[in-house]
Amino acid sequence: MQTGTPVPDRAEVLGRAIPFDRTRWLSVLPGGDWWPDELDDCPTVGGRPRVDRETVFGIARRADTPQGRRHLLTAALVWGTGTKAQSVARRARIFTSPRSQDIEAHLASALGLLRREGAEAAYSAFRETRRIKFLGPAFFTKVLYFAGHEQCDPVVAPRPLILDRYVALALRAEAPDEKWRLGGWTTQRYLRYLTFAHDQAQRVGVRPDQIEAALFARGGQLR
Template sequence: MLAQGIRFDPARWRRLLPDSALWPAELDGANVVTRETVFAVCGNGDVTRGLVAACVWGAGTGAQSVHRRAKVFTHNELNALGFRLAAALELLRESGPVAAYDALRTRFRIAYLGPAFFTKFLYFAGYDTGSEPRPLILDRFVARGLAAGWPRTGWTGARYGEYLRHAHAWAHESGAAPDAVELALFRAGKAYRSGRLSRYQSGR
């Protein structure tokens, strides 16, 4: 799990970020970022740098994806961005991941930051905070890996909570970590999209 790495272009990210101080030092001298590295960045307590690391990990090397993710930092006032991220993380600790998810869709909404990426932030910054259930990533590939009929976009807080309940139940049944279930769903969704699977249902 922790070793899952994604290639990235550090020079492109540095050019696009509005402030060099946003760049996490943990990403220096590398062109692959792992889950372990993003956890380390988030563990340092700077929520905005944590979001940068999560976006780098999620965007990969695609220029269009990187430019879209960089808008989170260029089209939001940075102090307000940090406040909303910190407030959502505090809400996660106090009330759980569904409450934090709902807040980031409504009162703590951040321009250009949708569920596919703010759940990455909640996962990396909040997975080890003691919240039950633990926050997990929900993006279009995870959604595709879920049972037939699961919507590909527009997930409500209730839908996110349903996903977390299923993922934690499957983790308990299989003896795996909840984020290992998320990774399995992601890989199944990627395989389905590429045609390596003609149909996928969880079967759990």
């Protein structure tokens, strides 16, 4: 990449672990059946369990069932949130909104589109016709990433990737003329990001999520 940001190896990407507070999450979920057992088997470091990407990928392999999709959503939220009470409460609004009953149907529809048509169509659905209130792009792209990065055929369509504020900050530095916003990305902008990341991955000889991880690290330096 132009900024010279080092690209982590895949083991480092898969091993990136985030601490979480099990009790806090269980208190905000609609029920115990939303909690995947794998999160109870995560190693504890510094008094907190930590979940890594590889564990969430394992959970995502069950996303072809209603309970599997619930588990995927929970795991993606837990991995992306950390332990702060305010951050967990913000994510919990997803489950307490008046239209929370639509979550499962919208998950099933968007992930079905991901399998059939690819990341662009699924992103558009989550953003528009299958929108889940309080689940914005920074988090629904995590759901798409874990559900499809290892399953999607990159020859047919780009693999889904996470797009959040830190990644956008790095993209801003990579392509200042494109005026990257820090949120609310259109479907076309998401596709532009996927194209950039896949091109970079092919050039360097790595997986696209290694480029995403490098961008995230760069964005953290620029915040």
